Amino acid sequence: MNKIIYLKEIPLFKKILGFGITILGLLSLTTNIIFGGIFLVIGINFLITEGSEIDLDTTTYRSIKSLFGYHFGTWKPCPNFEYVSVFKTTENQTIRVITAETTLQNSIILLNLFYNGNKHITFYKTRDKNDAFKVAERFKTIFNIDILDATESEKKWL
Helix, strand or coil: CEEEEEEEECCHHHHHHHHHHHHHHHHHHHCCHHHHHHHHHHHHHHHHHEEEEEECCEEEEEEEEEEECCCCCCCECCCCCEEEEEEEEEEEEEECCCEEEEEEEEEEEEEEECCCCCEEEEEEEECCHHHHHHHHHHHHHCCCCCEECCHHHCCCEC
């Protein structure tokens, strides 16, 4: 199987809160099913992440929701992709404590496959530029499309 999966990251505080509420929900199920169920659903909702998955062998993709490594979504045939864009951006993560707040920024590289003009699907995230271009080359070969290098201030076609 030749699959590429992209998942948005869950902030650490949200993971901790999600696990705490989920455990509270499981413990509450023994005494009060309604409140236990509510806490369980809220906790699981904190732990679900979204993303996309592409199967390069069958040229199908799906938008996924993922929980504990299990991916849910329906497979669709890939649209007629026009090009793959490799671009550099920053990912912000805000951490809040009662009276203080800070935002952490990480430099990342995303790969988007564009179709129908300006519609796109993000299929890959990395911090390594060489890795990003290796994956972009795979997309180029499989879908017979061009690569747009948008990692520098001036964009160029490869």
